[in-house]
Structure formats: structure tokens, C-alpha cells
Amino acid sequence: MMVMMKKKLTLLIFDAAGTPVKQTTIPRVLFPMTAMIVIVAAIVLYLGISDYLRLKNEVKDIHSLRTALRTQEELAVQHQSQIVSFSNKINSLNTKLAELGNFEQKIRIIANLEPSNDGSSLFGVGGSDPEDLDPSTMMEQDYQELVRDMHVEINEIDQASHDQQNSFSSILNQLEGKRNLLAATPSIRPLKGWISSRFGYRESPFTGRREFHRGLDIATFEGSPIITPADGIVTYAGNKGLMGNMVTIEHGFGMVTRYGHTQKILKKKGDRVKRGEVIALVGNTGRSTGPHLHYEVRLNGVAVNPMNYFLN
Numbered sequence: 001m002m003v004m005m006k007k008k009l010t011l012l013i014f015d016a017a018g019t020p021v022k023q024t025t026i027p028r029v030l031f032p033m034t035a036m037i038v039i040v041a042a043i044v045l046y047l048g049i050s051d052y053l054r055l056k057n058e059v060k061d062i063h064s065l066r067t068a069l070r071t072q073e074e075l076a077v078q079h080q081s082q083i084v085s086f087s088n089k090i091n092s093l094n095t096k097l098a099e100l101g102n103f104e105q106k107i108r109i110i111a112n113l114e115p116s117n118d119g120s121s122l123f124g125v126g127g128s129d130p131e132d133l134d135p136s137t138m139m140e141q142d143y144q145e146l147v148r149d150m151h152v153e154i155n156e157i158d159q160a161s162h163d164q165q166n167s168f169s170s171i172l173n174q175l176e177g178k179r180n181l182l183a184a185t186p187s188i189r190p191l192k193g194w195i196s197s198r199f200g201y202r203e204s205p206f207t208g209r210r211e212f213h214r215g216l217d218i219a220t221f222e223g224s225p226i227i228t229p230a231d232g233i234v235t236y237a238g239n240k241g242l243m244g245n246m247v248t249i250e251h252g253f254g255m256v257t258r259y260g261h262t263q264k265i266l267k268k269k270g271d272r273v274k275r276g277e278v279i280a281l282v283g284n285t286g287r288s289t290g291p292h293l294h295y296e297v298r299l300n301g302v303a304v305n306p307m308n309y310f311l312n
Contacts, residue, residue, distance in 0.1 A: 083146070090153050097160050104167055184251035186229035187311045188275065190259065190295050191282065193220030199305040214303035215258070215296035222291035224282040226259055227275075229309075234271045234279070243294065244286025247279055254301075260294035261286050 197217035201210055228249055235256075236248035243260035247267065250256050263283025273279060284291045297306040 083150075086150065090150065090157065093157050094153075097157065097164060100164055104164070104171065107171055181253055183231040183275065184253050184255050186251065186255065186257050186297055186306070186309050188227075188229045189218075189310055190226050190229055190257075191218060191220060191224055191293060193218040193224070193282075193293070195219075196292060199303075199307065215260075215294050216306050217292050217294055219290065219292040220282055222263060222282055222284060225278040226262065226280045226282060226293055228273045228277050228279050229257065230255070230275050232257075232273055234267045234269055234273060237265045237267055237269050237271075240286070242287040244288065245280070245283060246286075249273060249279070254299050256298040256301075258294075258296040258298070260296075261288045261292060263291075 195216055196219040197213055199213060199216055202213045203210060226247075230249075230251045232249040232251035232255075234247060235250045236246065238246070240246035240260065243258075245260075245262040245265055247259040247262065247265055248256065249259075259280055261283055262280040262285065264281045265279070266281070267273060267279045282291055282293050295306055297304050297309060
């Protein structure tokens with residue numbers, strides 16, 4: 001029970017039976033101050049609780065941010081690893097294309113082919129390879145700039161691969177042409193024997209006069225096999241007057257060979273023959289002084305020296 005006096009505030013404290021057991025007197029001037037203290041304490045408590053709740057939420061947000069940041073860092077590491085791996089693959093492709101370019105030039109030199117002069121090749125002999133992407137400094141670049149650089153590099157590699165493919169196709173065509181030319185060149189002797197009369201001017205064994213002999217006379221045993229010195233097609237097989245039984249083979253590229261005075265012709269007109277294939281037997285037909293083969297090589301219709309083509 002409180003009893004208010006003019007200058008003091010008296011507090012009476014009773015026991016359970018209602019009997020006063022203690023009396024306390026508080027100066028009246030302290031009452032507003034006490035009330036102020038209580039109010040301030042309540043405000044401080046409210047602010048403390050608010051700050052605690054706010055800090056608790058902030059800690060929760062920081063934890064979420066840390067989790068998100070950790071996830072982003074892991075993704076960044078994965079992206080960096082992928083970019084580095086991709087750049088290494090690009091550099092590897094650059095190296096392989098450069099090696100292919102050098103290999104192409106070696107093929108052209110060895111096969112005596114025309115050099116590539118289209119000017120479109122990314123890798124030139126004696127030049128440097130395209131600048132490699134440096135994985136150690138890549139992540140310092142702006143991401144968009146890095147992506148642009150890699151796209152440019154990929155486009156250059158794609159263009160270089162197409163140019164290299166075209167170049168190898170050109171090599172293949174040239175080699176095919178050379179192979180066909182070599183196959184059509186009468187480069188081996190049509191038979192073994194003794195050369196009784198060479199290409200060029202000679203004294204005719206029949207008239208004694210000086211005449212131009214357009215082939216080689218190769219003397220050997222009658223019935224010896226005559227082989228074709230190059231691939232071709234039989235364009236004539238039959239009797240040819242003074243040449244006796246004669247075979248003519250067209251080899252392509254303007255090359256033609258003729259075989260005269262044969263005993264027996266084993267091929268007919270239109271037959272395809274391969275180098276080394278037997279086409280006739282040595283004879284003594286037509287105007288001849290003994291068993292031998294009259295062998296001619298003609299280039300674009302002009303008789304040339306067969307000796308210039310023998311490789312054996």
C-alpha cells in the first residue's frame with residue numbers, strides 16, 4: 001500500500017495476514033526520475049531486441065550470401081577450367097594444321113608438284129603459326145572479349161581446315177595426273193635383245209641409201225615374247241605392208257608405240273593392256289632381213305628416240 005504525502009512517497013509492505021511489516025519512504029522528487037528510468041530501460045530493451053533480431057537476420061543473409069558466393073566461385077573455377085581446356089584444344093588444332101601445312105609442302109617438293117599459290121592458306125612455309133591463346137592470362141580478360149577472341153580463332157581454324165582440304169584435293173588430282181602420265185610413258189624395253197639398228201639416219205639395208213629410221217630394231221630369237229612398256233589401248237592389230245604384222249598401242253597424253261615384223265599378234269583392236277603384258281611374238285614378217293622387232297615411240301604424231309624413255 002502506497003501512501004502519498006506532500007514531499008515523500010511512503011510504501012507500506014504487508015504480510016500474508018494483512019499486517020504491515022515494513023514501511024519505506026521515497027522522496028517524491030525521485031518518482032519522475034524512476035519513471036523515466038523505467039521508460040528508458042524499456043526503450044533500450046526494445047532497441048536491443050530489435051537490433052538482435054536485425055543482426056540475426058543479417059547473419060542469416062550473410063550465410064546465404066556466403067553459400068551463393070561459394071557456389072559462384074565453384075562455377076567460376078569450372079568455367080575457367082573449361083575455358084583453359086578449350087583454349088588448349090584450339091592451340092593443339094593450330095599446331096596440327098601447321099604441321100599439315102608443312103607436310104603438304106614436303107609432298108609437293110618430293111612429288112615435284114606445283115606449289116600452292118591460292119594465297120588462302122593460314123600457314124605459310126617459313127611463317128609463324130597463329131598466336132596461341134595463353135591460358136595463364138585468359139581469365140584476366142573481359143569475358144565478352146575472351147569469347148570474341150576464341151570465336152575468331154575458331155573461325156580461322158575452320159577456314160584453314162577448308163583451305164587445307166582443298167589443297168590436299170589439288171595434290172591428289174596432280175598426283176593422279178602424274179600417275180596416269182607415268183603409267184602411259186613407255187619406260188621399259190619391250191623385250192631383251194641386241195639393238196641392230198638405232199633411231200636416226202642410217203644406210204638402208206635394202207637400198208644402200210641414207211634414210212631416217214624412225215625406231216629401234218631389236219634382234220632376238222623368233223617367237224620371243226614382246227611386252228607393252230606402258231598401259232594403253234590397242235588401236236591396230238594386223239598386217240601393215242612393209243611393217244608385216246604390226247600392233248599399235250595408244251597410251252594417252254599423245255604417246256603411241258608401234259611394234260612391227262611380229263610373228264603372232266596376241267591382242268586385238270580395242271583391248272586394254274597393262275605395262276609388262278605380252279602383246280605379240282617376235283617374227284620376220286614384212287620387209288625384214290631376220291627375226292627382230294621394229295619398235296617405235298611417237299609423241300603427238302612425231303617419232304622420237306625410244307632410248308630416251310628406257311628406265312631399265
